[in-house]
Amino acid sequence: MTAVSAAQPDPTAAIDSAPKATPPSGQQKSSVAARLISLTGHWAVRLGLVVIALVWLMPTAGLLSSSLRSPEDIAVSGWWQVFDLNSSFPWVINASQLTGANYDSLLANELVTGSLFTTLLITVPSTITVVIIGALAGYAFAWLDFPGRDWCFLVVVGLLVVPVQVALIPVAKLFNTLGLFETTPGVVVFHTAFGLPFAVFLLRNFFAEIPRELLEAARLDGAGEVRLFTRVVLPLGGPAIASLGIFQFLWVWNDMLVSLIFADASSPPITVALQQQVRQFGNNIDVLAPGAFVSMIIPLIVFFAFQRQFVSGMMAGAVK
Numbered sequence: 001m002t003a004v005s006a007a008q009p010d011p012t013a014a015i016d017s018a019p020k021a022t023p024p025s026g027q028q029k030s031s032v033a034a035r036l037i038s039l040t041g042h043w044a045v046r047l048g049l050v051v052i053a054l055v056w057l058m059p060t061a062g063l064l065s066s067s068l069r070s071p072e073d074i075a076v077s078g079w080w081q082v083f084d085l086n087s088s089f090p091w092v093i094n095a096s097q098l099t100g101a102n103y104d105s106l107l108a109n110e111l112v113t114g115s116l117f118t119t120l121l122i123t124v125p126s127t128i129t130v131v132i133i134g135a136l137a138g139y140a141f142a143w144l145d146f147p148g149r150d151w152c153f154l155v156v157v158g159l160l161v162v163p164v165q166v167a168l169i170p171v172a173k174l175f176n177t178l179g180l181f182e183t184t185p186g187v188v189v190f191h192t193a194f195g196l197p198f199a200v201f202l203l204r205n206f207f208a209e210i211p212r213e214l215l216e217a218a219r220l221d222g223a224g225e226v227r228l229f230t231r232v233v234l235p236l237g238g239p240a241i242a243s244l245g246i247f248q249f250l251w252v253w254n255d256m257l258v259s260l261i262f263a264d265a266s267s268p269p270i271t272v273a274l275q276q277q278v279r280q281f282g283n284n285i286d287v288l289a290p291g292a293f294v295s296m297i298i299p300l301i302v303f304f305a306f307q308r309q310f311v312s313g314m315m316a317g318a319v320k
Contacts, residue, residue, distance in 0.1 A: 067290040106290040115273035123252045126191040134199025142207040159197040206240040270295045
C-alpha cells in the first residue's frame with residue numbers, strides 16, 4: 001500500500017508546475033488606464049466642470065459689467081477693463097468704472113419697464129395653462145381608456161414636429177378674425193397651443209411609469225379619478241411637472257418672433273422692447289445693457305431656483 005501511494009502523482013505539484021495565464025496586452029493597458037483615470041478622475045472632472053461653468057457664465061459677467069459701465073467707457077474699451085489688470089491681483093474690480101446711472105436710465109424708460117410687466121402677463125398664464133392642461137391630458141392618455149386614445153396620442157406626437165414658422169400666417173388670419181391679433185391674450189393662446197404637444201408627450205410618458213398596483217390600491221380604497229389624480233399622480237409627477245414649467249417659462253420669456261408678430265405694439269414684451277430700442281437709438285447702450293441683463297437674469301433665477309426638480313424630472317424614467 002505504501003509503494004502504490006508513493007507512485008501516485010501529486011495534483012498540487014501539477015497545478016504549481018502549470019504555466020501561469022497572463023492577461024492580454026490590451027487588458028493590461030486597459031487596467032493601467034483605469035488606474036490612471038481613478039487617480040486623476042476626481043480632480044480632472046471637477047476642473048473640467050469649473051472651466052465649462054466659467055465659459056458659460058462669461059457672457060453673463062460681460063453683460064453685467066457693461067450694464068454697470070458708462071457709455072463713454074464702453075465706447076473706448078471692452079467689458080473686461082472693469083478688472084484692474086495692472087494690480088498684483090488681476091481680479092481686483094476697478095470701482096471707478098462702475099456706476100448705477102444705467103439702471104436709473106432703465107427705470108426712467110417707461111417702454112422697457114412696462115415691457116417687463118407685459119412679459120410676466122404673457123409668460124405666467126402660458127406656463128400655468130400648459131402645465132394644467134398637459135397634466136390632465138397626460139393622465140388621460142396614460143391611465144384612462146377611451147375610444148381612439150392611441151390615435152389621438154399619435155396626433156399629439158405628430159404636432160411636435162410642426163414648426164412655429166409654418167403656422168404664423170394661418171394663425172394670424174384666424175386671430176384677426178377672432179379679434180386676438182396684436183393682443184396679449186392672443187400671444188398667450190399661441191404659446192399655450194404650441195406648448196401643449198410637448199407637455200402632453202412628456203407628462204404622459206412620465207405618468208405611464210407609475211406602478212399600476214399603486215393606482216389600483218388607491219381605487220380599492222375608494223378614490224375616484226379626480227382624487228387619484230390630485231392625491232397620487234400629481235405628487236409623484238412633481239419633478240416632471242417642474243421640468244415642464246421651467247421649459248415653458250424659458251421658451252415664452254425669451255421668445256421674440258411670436259411676440260413681434262402677435263403682441264400689441266404699444267405694450268410689447270421685453271424682447272421686442274429691446275429690439276425697438278436698437279432700431280430707434282442704436283447707441284442707447286445705457287438702456288440696452290441693463291435691460292438685456294434684467295431680461296436674462298430672471299430666467300436664470302427661475303432655473304437655479306428649481307434646478308433640483310429639473311434634474312430629477314430629466315432623469316425620471318431613465319431607469320426603472
